[in-house]
Amino acid sequence: MLDWRPFGVGSPDGLKTVLKSKEDIEDEKKATIPSETEKTTESQKVIKLSEEQPLPDEQKDKSKNDGEQDDEDEFYTDSSTFLKGTQSANPHNDYCQHFVDSGERPQNKIRDVGLANRFEEYPKLRELIRLKDELISSTNTPPMYLQCDLDHFDLSSLGCKFDVILVEPPLEEYQRSNGAVYDRFWSWDEIERLDVPSVASQRSFVWIWCGNADGLERGRLCLKRWGYRRCEDICWIKTNIQNPSKSKSLEPNSILQRTKEHCLMGIKGTVKRSTDGDFIHANVDIDLIIDEEQDYGSKEKSVEIFHIIEHFCLGRRRLHLFGRDSTIRPGWLSLGSEITSSNFDPEVYSNFFEQEPNGHVMKCTDEIERLRPKSPTPKNKQQFSDRGGRGGYQRGAQGRGGQGGRGSNLGAKGGPMGRGSSAGRQFSRSGFGGRGRSRGFKPRGPR
Secondary structure: OOOOHHHOOOOHHHHHHHOOOHHHHHHHHHHHOOOHHHHHHHHHHHHHHHHHOOOOHHHHHHHHHHHHHHHHHOOOOOOHHHOOOOOOOOHHHOHHHHHHHHOOOHHHHOOOOOOOOOOOOOHHHHHHHHHHHHHHHHHOOOOEEEEOOOOOOOHHHHOOOEEEEEEOOOOHHHHHHHOOOOOOOOOHHHHHOOOHHHHEEEEEEEEEEEEOOOHHHHHHHHHHHOOOEEEEEEEEEEEOOOOOOOOOOOOOOOOOOOOEEEEEEEEEOOOOOOOOOOOEOOOOOOOEEEEEOOOOOOOOOOOHHHHHHHHHEOEOOEEEEOOEHHHOOOOEEEEEOEOOOOOOOHHHHHHOOOOOOOOOEOOOOHHHHHHOOOOOOOHHHOOHHHHOOOOHHHHHHOOOOOOOEOOOOOOOOEHHHOOOOHHHHHHHHHOOOOOOOOOOOOOOOOO
16 A cells, blocks of 8 residues: 655645646646736635634724724715715805705895894885884883683683784694793694684784694684684794704604794785775885794794784784783783783773774874885775876876866866866867867756
8 A cells, every 4th residue: 555645745635736747737837826817806805704704802993993983084074075066056055055064044144134234225214114113112002911821711801902913822833843841732723712803803913823834724714713814924934043053853754844934914804005004004024034043942933023013003902812921012912821920901901092082003103104115096096086087187287188188177078178068168169178079068057
């Protein structure tokens, strides 16, 4: 039996590698020299095998630290890395992407939104606002308030009709969106049952805060139930300049962050801005409130809603439902369960408006009347005596048909010597009176 150990092999199969011809050895050398592609493949196999094999604890810690370092290097603080190839022509002015990166809302960039500097470039409006604020402060009643549970309180016991009613219901939506906590939340069915018509004047306005979700539709139903017609939607656009890094709170089943809130306005009776300047001053403010969002958990609304109401309606009888101690202000009667004390007296309150006729309406000054924006009076609503018939007196003074012209109050078409007057019928042939003979009215004889 052949002993294979002197040949330096460990088994009989190893003799094949030793007892080879010269050609076999050269072929084996060529086969053992790897190409570049084979080298790459072999290195990948080695890496893959090294990943699959368990590592010692020290090597694991080292690889973990290296992985954390890679994660830190790949953490992006803004979108500048991804700006190339975006659809925006100038991605640096993309405020939506800026909000995603920094949390700063696009409405923060709107200039001159505060009450102090809003009309810096409009001196007439600035003077008008100053004069109106002085008039409002001088005619306001002392602040009055009453602690009551509006769920059981009889509003008709106030003994007064109001020109302005502001409703600020405690909705559960405010708890979800801003963390506000009330004594109890009101449903929209309960809000609809409020006896607002019992304290509403014949011509009056109501404002109701309704959030920004289902409240828009339910708020319209409340206005209809109370006998009001929706005429405006005031939108509060909330900025976050003071706290741009606030955590983005999302409501359930929502993919967008809500940054606005709506206040619906309703009108009762016949009130027109072109003819009722003694009761309303339109076109003074806009239907947007751009103001800072309150802190998380706050119940407060933008105080600008009070300025909009007071600038718009000249009625002095103002009621605030669901008021709080922080919302008590001159010229308003505040009712609510979160008011800690009461000073309301129905007789004293009514006497503020009975000292003179129409005492519930502020008397506007001539300067305010001159400065305030006015709507043109419709032609078909003007009085015949003021206009002088068709076209007005001014139009007819030197118009068609002679001295009286078309539409003069001295005669019909053609004036005193035109069509429709006795002088026109008598002198029409001379040409002085125009078309007086044809289709003229017969003169009324002496009585």
